Amino acid sequence: MRRGRTTLHFERGGFYADVENVSAMLCGRCGARSVPGVTALKISDAIEKLFRAGKDLDMTGISFHKLAS
Numbered sequence: 001m002r003r004g005r006t007t008l009h010f011e012r013g014g015f016y017a018d019v020e021n022v023s024a025m026l027c028g029r030c031g032a033r034s035v036p037g038v039t040a041l042k043i044s045d046a047i048e049k050l051f052r053a054g055k056d057l058d059m060t061g062i063s064f065h066k067l068a069s
């Protein structure tokens, strides 16, 4: 595992959120990603708010949109 950056994807109820440039430990061999607990908590908090609001909350690094049907 090495330190790096990754993009996380979340999807719920027809909405889709991308969180870019997340610090994580990455495995070059199998592609496994591990996000540190504090970071994961912060992200899930932000994502939770986005999904609740149903729109972009003007947060840097998070792209939030409705899935094309």
Ligand SMILES: [Zn+2]
Residues within 6 Å of the ligand: 027, 028, 029, 030, 031, 032
């Ligand atoms: Zn691995």
